[in-house]
Amino acid sequence: MTVGLTHIIVLSTALFFIGMFGLFTRRNMITMLMSIELLLNSVNINFVAFNKYLYPAKMDGVFFSVFIITVAAAEAAVAIAIIINLYRTHKSIDVDDVADLKQ
Amino acid sequence: MKTVDIIFYCIAAFVLTTGLLAVTTRKIFRSAIWLLFCLMGIAALYFWMNANFIAAIQIAVYVGGIVVLIIFSIFLTQQAGNQMPKPNGLRIAAASAASLIGFGLIFQLFKKHTFQTTGNNFDIDIATIGKQLLSIEADGYALPFEVISILLLAAMVGCIVIAMKPKTEV
Numbered sequence: 113m114t115v116g117l118t119h120i121i122v123l124s125t126a127l128f129f130i131g132m133f134g135l136f137t138r139r140n141m142i143t144m145l146m147s148i149e150l151l152l153n154s155v156n157i158n159f160v161a162f163n164k165y166l167y168p169a170k171m172d173g174v175f176f177s178v179f180i181i182t183v184a185a186a187e188a189a190v191a192i193a194i195i196i197n198l199y200r201t202h203k204s205i206d207v208d209d210v211a212d213l214k215q
Numbered sequence: 216m217k218t219v220d221i222i223f224y225c226i227a228a229f230v231l232t233t234g235l236l237a238v239t240t241r242k243i244f245r246s247a248i249w250l251l252f253c254l255m256g257i258a259a260l261y262f263w264m265n266a267n268f269i270a271a272i273q274i275a276v277y278v279g280g281i282v283v284l285i286i287f288s289i290f291l292t293q294q295a296g297n298q299m300p301k302p303n304g305l306r307i308a309a310a311s312a313a314s315l316i317g318f319g320l321i322f323q324l325f326k327k328h329t330f331q332t333t334g335n336n337f338d339i340d341i342a343t344i345g346k347q348l349l350s351i352e353a354d355g356y357a358l359p360f361e362v363i364s365i366l367l368l369a370a371m372v373g374c375i376v377i378a379m380k381p382k383t384e385v
Contacts, residue, residue: 114217114220115219115220115223115224116330116332117330117332118325118330119223119227120260120264121325122322122325123227123230123231123260125318125321125322125325126231126318127230127231127234129314129315129317129318130231130234130235130238130314131234131238132310132313132314132317133238133310133311133313133314134237134238134239136306136309136310136313136314137238137302137306137307137310138238138302139299139300139302140243140299142243142247142285142288142289142292143238143243143246143299145285146237146238146246146247146250146285147238149250149254149277149281150234150237150238150250150253153253153254153257153277156257156269156273157257157260157261160261160264160266160269161264163266163337164264164265164266164337165330165332165333165337166330166331166332166333167333168333168335168336168337169335171339171343171344171347174266174268174269174339174344175344175347175348175356175359177269177272178269178272178348179359179363181272181273181276181277182276182363182366182367183363183366184276184277184281185276185280185281185367186366186367186370186371187370188281188284188285189284189370189371189374190370190373190374190377192284192285192288192374193373193374193375193377193378194377195288195292196288196291196292196378197377197378199291199292205292205293
């Protein structure tokens with residue numbers, strides 16, 4: 113069986129759920145951010161694959177991927193700024209240690 | 216099996232293995248390095264799919280930008296050699312059950328559904344991408360491009376404001 117759209121989508125689904133597993137099990141903010149990057153990447157693979165196999169004459173999937181990558185870069189930068197600021201005040205970046213709003 | 220298929224399976228195995236290692240290893244610095252390899256594998260997949268522009272962006276932004284940012288923040292916030300505490304067993308069991316069930320359900324969906332693929336070649340050059348990205352015609356992307364530029368600028372200013380040291384009160 114030759115490799116087609118279904119194979120790529122199964123790959124991106126597996127990557128999505130690996131990222132979801134990481135997001136659920138990790139308690140450290142930086143590693144949770146890495147899991148979110150995996151999730152965004154799996155979505156990007158889907159956009160490019162659908163563009164390639166279903167609408168090869170258009171380029172909308174490619175543009176969506178470009179915009180997602182840009183938003184991911186902005187999001188990572190803001191998240192790391194927040195993490196560094198949090199480390200300065202709490203001396204920890206574990207999500208369980210940062211529960212000030214819970215009380 | 217053709218060579219193209221074998222290359223795809225190699226890339227897929229590489230991406231999934233390194234991705235799994237990135238979310239399971241307990242040393243945070245190794246986790247970042249596995250993530251780097253995983254993103255390189257995804258860039259290889261884009262090259263395999265003939266999407267050269269996206270592959271170049273993937274390497275430039277993710278591998279060259281975000282992973283370096285993550286590694287710097289690891290160095291700024293903790294000892295890179297230390298092992299992270301082990302997550303408790305119940306949480307691992309629940310997370311793996313949720314992931315496996317979700318994957319199984321979606322896999323069933325793909326098995327039933329067949330996509331109407333066209334046999335056309337997907338071969339776009341970067342000049343066409345650039346023209347459509349900045350075009351103000353009906354299918355142009357000039358407005359999203361401007362919006363995303365402003366978002367990026369706002370995010371950068373916000374980062375600087377958030378990470379700035381507060382002034383000490385006199």
